[in-house]
Amino acid sequence: MIGLLAGRRMLIVEDEMLVLMHIEAALAELGCSTVLAAANVDQAVGLLSKHNFDLAILDVNLGGEKSYPVADALAKRSIPFAFSTGCGDHGDRTDFEERPVLRKPYVQARLKAVVTQLLTGT
Incomplete structure (x- = not known):
């Protein structure tokens, strides 16, 4: 499938x-064929230790647990x-203030804009 995310590997950390x-x-409509998902921090960190990802989307609050350890691991791996x-907003970590935020509920156009921002670094 050809699209914005063709050939890209995505990590989604979402508990709902x-x-x-x-x-x-x-993401499938944007051409992404590889999406791996985790519902909590431990699962996400486990996936990061076994797979390479091009992009990730992290729910901030995972059943009362913050996803910051996953964000730290992603940032460390660039x-x-x-x-x-x-x-x-995305919480109390000032070092993540510049990260894009998808506010729920969001539409595909907003997801596409954020993914484009992540891919281009703008």
Whole structure:
């Protein structure tokens, strides 16, 4: 499939199954064929230790647990990522203030814009 994300590997960290399904469908429409998902920090860190990713989207709040350890691991590996949140912002980590934020619920156009931003670094 040809598209913005053709050949890209995505990590999605999301604990709500319906939200995850929505993200996966939207990414498939953008041409992404490889999406691996984790519902918590331990699963995400495990996937990072076994796979290479081009991009990631992290839900900030995973059942009361913050996704910051995953964000730290992604930043250390220079993997671009965005936060996804139903709250007003992405929390209290000032070192992540410049990271893109997808505010839930979001539409595919916003997802595409953020993914484009991550891919181009703009």
